[in-house]
Amino acid sequence: MRTRTPALGAEGWFTEDGGPALVGSRCDGCAAVAFPAASFRCPNPACGGSEFTEVRLGPGGTVWSYTDLRYQPPAPFVPALEPYEPCTLVAVEVDGSGLVVLGQAVAGVSVEDLRVGARVELVVDTLFCDDEHEYTIWKWRPAGVAR
Template identity: 30%
Template sequence: MQAIAENLFTDEQPPRLIGGQSKASGRIVFPCPEGDEFEPVALSREGTLWSYTIQRFRPKSPPYQGPEAFEPFSVAYVELPGQVIVEARLTDVAFEDIAIGMKLEFAPMPFEKSTGETVLVPAFRPAAMAEAA
């Protein structure tokens, strides 16, 4: 299964997000911008929940490309220590169990587009899930 966008994840297993590091300042951003000012850098697989929200209604189309039958989902800002804060989905955790500061691990998840095509999107799950697997 392919990522929702090119150059989003590394090819290694397990994959990592690909950020961009400014050649001039060293600052890291996500995703990696095209051009000569940034070079790709693999981001940490582990992070901390910085903030989150629950998406309880179907977003406008476009840009939303998901199925017509909508189910609420959690969206997180995950701090990757010393690198950057990224926005991604949360997976494998009930809404009531989400807590700021919880330890997370990168775990891309399938997303079915309105076309029926399934792609991988950036997601994080509780680190305890990785230890149990």
């Protein structure tokens, strides 16, 4: 049995508690939102605050752009499947956040299934597995598609 754990580097970047969502920060001083979360200085140069509150982002969003990776990317990318299956990338304007977040699309979604302005939703899915772990990450899928 593999342990389900967030991918290295993305710990705390997303959650499944209360439904899947990204986890960003909101500045206690100016309310600026950031993803990945700000921890020591607000990115808004008019503020410069250093206190933040965790904020859920998503799970809904609108496609800003999209593409795919026809060739296997180099390490540190780890392919989920051998041989490599091309994956699709989606940049999404995340509802209520004012920012765009890039993510892989879930398996089976190709560029043909996407268009700028289409609605998508966030899911927590497998990035890749090793013998002991299933490493998880956020991915995007077209809204309204059954799990």
